[in-house]
Amino acid sequence: MMGPDRTPAPVLPREVRPYLRELVRRTRAVYGSDLVGVFAVGSLALGDYRHGRSDIDITVVVDAAAPTAARHELAAAVRHPGLRCPATGLELVVYDADFAGSPSPAAGYLLNLNTGPLLPPVADFESAGSPGFWYAIDRAIGHQSGVSLFGRPVREVLAPPALPDLLGAVSDSVREHASGAGHLADNRVLNGCRTVVFCRTGRWTAKSEAGRLIAAAEAEFRGLVEAALRSVDRPRAQALALPADGVGAFLSWVRGVVAGTLRDSAG
Incomplete structure (x- = not known):
């Protein structure tokens, strides 16, 4: 399968x-x-899954006329440990x-399910009132790079939000x-790196790749980003402590980059 930029999809x-x-x-x-489609998104789609550190992110798309009871049945059918998750957790959205x-x-989901060895369990069947930003970003990444596990091609099924909404x-x-x-x-640091790379290029990259790009380009934050890259190679319980002031200053800079991109897109 080829991704939307005609590069091969990552090997799972x-x-x-x-x-x-x-x-x-x-x-x-x-x-x-x-069932319309099942897609791997997140780190699996971007080729940055790290066993023992990453979650498995899955998007499921179903016919609008599918029975309401089915989402409850699915939550029961795939919940850990009934279906034992080999990753730190499963984040599945229908x-x-x-x-x-x-x-x-x-947010717009029919089901938001978090389950697995290291994830606090969540089974939410009502999206009203839920902040939409993580779901909008996941759908945008899915549209660009999602890996089809079943059904129709991902770009025929998932649409990204309009750019101003996505930047918001x-x-x-x-x-x-x-x-x-x-x-x-x-x-937090590597998500910020991915955000800046998206603002500069219009493409979603793996967080580790984005970290390497920002470390090379931004001398002020190089030490912090390189420490984050070293830390993300470790299990979650062994993550390195990063200086709170440095992380705060970095994320403040990232927010400035996003604000500038929003202004430019509006102009």
């Missing part, structure tokens, strides 16, 4: 292939002919096809990481 890591096959099988068993194919920046989502994601709540410092 062998550690997760049996799990993904079973995940797809169970999803097909629940939704049958209402959309109906009408919403998935629209440029909406809203990116700005909200940086604000969330600046708060520090629930996020490892290395991920």
Whole structure:
């Protein structure tokens, strides 16, 4: 399969292939002919999955007429440890096809499921009131680089938000990481690097690749970003402590880059 930029899609890591096959099988068993597509997004799609550190991010798209009960059945069918997740966790989001194919920046999901050895369990069936920014970014990454595990080609199914809305989502994601709540410092820094690379190039890259690009280009933050790159190679429990002041200054700079890109896009 070729990605939208005509480069080969990443080879899925062998550690997760049996799990993904079973995940797809169970999803097909629940939704049958209402299943439109199952896509690997996130680090799997961007070729940056790290076993023992990364989550498995999956987007499922179903027919808008699929029965409401099916989303509850799917949550039960794929929840860890009934289906044992080999990664740190599974983040699975289900959309109906009408919403998935629209440029909406809203959350818009039918199911948001977090499950796995290291993820706090979540099974949310109501997106109203949920912040949309992470979901908008994931759909944009999926549109660009998602790996089809079943069904129609990803670019026929997932639409990215319009650029001003996507930049707004990116700005909200940086604000969330600046708060520090629930996020490892290395991920906060490397997410900021990916944000800046997107603002400069219009493309989503793996966080580690973005970190290397920013370390090479921005001498002021090189030491911090290189430390984040070293840290992300370690298990979560062994992540390096990064200086809080340095992380805060870096993310403030990132927010400035995003704000400038928003101004330029509006002009």
